[in-house]
Amino acid sequence: MKSHLGRRPFSAMELHTLFHGYIYDDFRVAREQPKHWHFWLPLIAYYSGAYSDEIGCLSLNDIITVQGQLYFDFHTHGKIKSRVVPVHQSLIKAGFNDYCQFVKSQKQQRLLFDLPAKSGRYSEKVRIWFSGEGARTGYLQKCALPSVDQLGMKTAISSLRLNFEQQVRIYALQLDCKDAFNYLLGFNDYPHTTFDSLNLLNNVVQQIRDVNPLISWQRFTSRHSH
Numbered sequence: 001m002k003s004h005l006g007r008r009p010f011s012a013m014e015l016h017t018l019f020h021g022y023i024y025d026d027f028r029v030a031r032e033q034p035k036h037w038h039f040w041l042p043l044i045a046y047y048s049g050a051y052s053d054e055i056g057c058l059s060l061n062d063i064i065t066v067q068g069q070l071y072f073d074f075h076t077h078g079k080i081k082s083r084v085v086p087v088h089q090s091l092i093k094a095g096f097n098d099y100c101q102f103v104k105s106q107k108q109q110r111l112l113f114d115l116p117a118k119s120g121r122y123s124e125k126v127r128i129w130f131s132g133e134g135a136r137t138g139y140l141q142k143c144a145l146p147s148v149d150q151l152g153m154k155t156a157i158s159s160l161r162l163n164f165e166q167q168v169r170i171y172a173l174q175l176d177c178k179d180a181f182n183y184l185l186g187f188n189d190y191p192h193t194t195f196d197s198l199n200l201l202n203n204v205v206q207q208i209r210d211v212n213p214l215i216s217w218q219r220f221t222s223r224h225s226h
Contacts (some may be wrong), residue, residue, distance in 0.1 A: 008153040009162035014145055018042065019211040021143040026223055029142065030060050038114035038139070039220045040099065041126060045157060045206055047088035049164030049185055050074050056122025058111040060103060063087070069202055071095075080186035082193065086202040090210045095217030123157075130157045159183075164208065171207040180204050 006009040010018065019025050021030045023038050037056075044055050050072065064071050064084070070092070075082035087096065103113060118124040131147050132138030140155065148154050165185055172181035180200055182190035195201055 006087055006152070006154055007159055007162060008149070008155060010155055010159050014155070015046070015163065015211050017143050017145055018139075019046075021139065023139065023220070024212060024215050025059050026219065027123060028223060034220070034223070035114045036099070036217075037112040038129065039127075039217060040096075040112060041115070041173050042130070042139075042157065042160060043091060043094065043215070044072075045160040046211060047091055047205070048072055048074075048085045049161045049168065050085065051077060051080070051161060052123045052126040053077060053121055054080070056110075056112055056115050056117070059109050060100060060111060061109075063100060063111070068200055069198070071198070074186070077186070081184055081188065081190070084195075084198070084201075085184055086198070086205040088205055088208055090208075090213070090215070093213070094215045098132070099217050107108065167208050168204055171204045175200065175204065177204075 002019050019042070022032070023034070023042075028034065041052060041055055044050065045047075045052065048055075054074045054077045058072065058074075062075075064072040070087035071084040072087060073082075073084050074080075100111070103111060106113065112122075115122055116125060127133075128136065128138065130139050132141050138147075145155070147156065168184055169181050172184075173176060177200060179190055180195070182188075183192075183195045184201060184204065
């Protein structure tokens, strides 16, 4: 994997545990302060391969529709190229369109408006919430998942990008289209700034495995209000 040294993707079982954890369940845990970004950020990271800073920067204007298909327009990461990534059907099923309407109704412009920036970056706050820091336990630990395995390999929020990378590589190669892989991951190996066939990109991304078909933002919000 070229994205990280010492990082690894989550295993299928770990993904199952993460996306069936309390955030995606019906019960609040003690002292939990649920935020909309807690629900959406890991899902968007898994289904789009974007880094948490890129996701934190998304505004409603960065959700674009082409021929009836929704896309994320990522263009805020110095090291990674701008790219449009199809919105996976599982995000739509989880209530993504309703959530976008809700953001509008709150007169907000940023998609994850309740994720604050820390020293100008969103990833810092996400890292602490997801992986914990010092005595503070993160979502990983609350799901009883270690952040370092027996081989010393780490898992973190950016591991979800590696899960995306792993799956996209397989599907893009099956379609004999390495360009789609390089484009969707924002790698410099793809020399152009746009991609000719959005249909092909959509084909590749929609193949990504649904981690939990029962996930629902509406359920998450009703859990808030109890």
